[in-house]
Amino acid sequence: ETRRVCVVVGMCAESSEFENQNKLGGDLIYANTPVKEVPTLAFGEQFLDKDSKRVNKSSEVQYFWEAFPSSSGPEDRTTYLFAYMDTAPTRPSLQRMFQEYLEMLPKYQNLSASVETLVKSGDFTAKRLLYGVLPSYSNSPIKYPKDWDRIVAVGDSSGLQSPLSFGGFGGLLRHLPRSVDGITEALDRDERLKHETLSNFNPYLPNLGSTWMMQKSMSAPNINDNKSSDFKLFGPRLTGETGLGAELILKILAGTFEQMSKIEPENNTAMRPFLQDVVQPAGLLLALVGVVRTSPELIPGILRHVGPRPIIEWTGHVTLMLLYVLASKLLHLPAFEPPQTINQKEHRNVKDILLSTPLPLTDSSKFKLKRTLEAFEYGSGEDFEAGEAAEAAEEGAAGLG
Secondary structure (H helix, E strand, O other): OEEEEEEEEEEEEEOOOHHHHHHOOOEEEEOOOOOEEEEOOOOOOOOOOOOOOOOOOEEEEOOEEEEEEOOOOOOEEEEEEEEEEEOOOOOOOHHHHHHHHHHHHHHHOOOOOOHHHHHHOOOOEEEEEEEEEEEEEOOOOOOOOOOOOOOOOOHHHHOOOOOOOOOHHHHHHHOHHHHHHHHHHHHHOHHHHOHHHHOOOOOOOHHHHHHHHHHHHOOOOOOOOOOOOOHHHHOOOOOOOOOOOOOHHHHHHHHHHHHHHOOOOOOOOOHHHHHOOOOOHHHHHHHHHHHHHHOHHHHHHHHHHHOHHHHHHHHHHHHHHHHHHHHHHHHOOEOOOOHHHOOOOOOOEHHHHHHHOOOOOOHHHHHHHHHHHHHHHHOOOHHHHHHHHHHHHHHHHHHHO
16 A cells, blocks of 8 residues: 655756756755645646535645756756655645646746746747656555466565655666576576565565655645544644744754764765665664754654654664664674685675575575575665675776776
């Protein structure tokens, strides 16, 4: 079941006013407005069921931007407006989001006039439009029917994409080495192609589960939900005289990124993996400790805004992530072997020894064991360090060549 979505709209457009902006680079995530109330329907839009008695309500929304130069031309620039939210019917429609995007774009990109005015003057041409509702799944990976043999889910279909980046393609690339090995092994024997065995292909990853609280903290509450919202008891609205503050989400985001940037800034130890969708417990916890230490006034608002259930679930995910880190570190310790058995060209670790040792296990159990050992690495974010080491080794080999 899809609990939360990322609604995104945007375009690649050509304008002479984008040339200077392109020289400055782009934004991965940027916010220049606090939480605002946004109606469900756009101007002139109606509900599909015209006889509906539903009222055009509004909900609180925190908007974020992304922008970068386009390779199609020096005056071409791609900009996105996106927001995290639940699936309540009172949330803004895509048409409404596009109207908000066009209205807010000039302020964000420092345009000299409105988009409508620039289009009429011939100095703004939309080349490609993009819009969509990107789902995420809290109970990941996605479980498929038991009679679905010979099927492996990768990318978006696996449910392993982050609820922050919603990057199914990025998640696919990150898990590509693990996926290739797993599929290759599964094709070796027919008994591995049964659903019972292939269901171990996409394991639970605690670092992915921990991102759900982060997504919740970046979402504005659904002020019209009187039934199942986590915000109802502990998280009042953000806007208005009685709200927690329309800039609360911006302060949380700014404080977290500031603290991440201070952790070994010369190597971007915390920031770089986080921006590449790899959550590691050390950087995450150090950043949160930094926020508590430098901005203690935010903590009551954060606790009320996020609510108890996500915090409890997040604590469980982080605890398991720490255990996964410990397991991954132990598995990658150099293995002790008798001198006469050591191959000088090959340095094996505990994981290598464990997988190469004959064990009294069925074939499907051995397949599951290897997928579990991989989960310790990917579920703790240790795969990021392994990838960095591999890249460094390749660069060193190229240099020696």
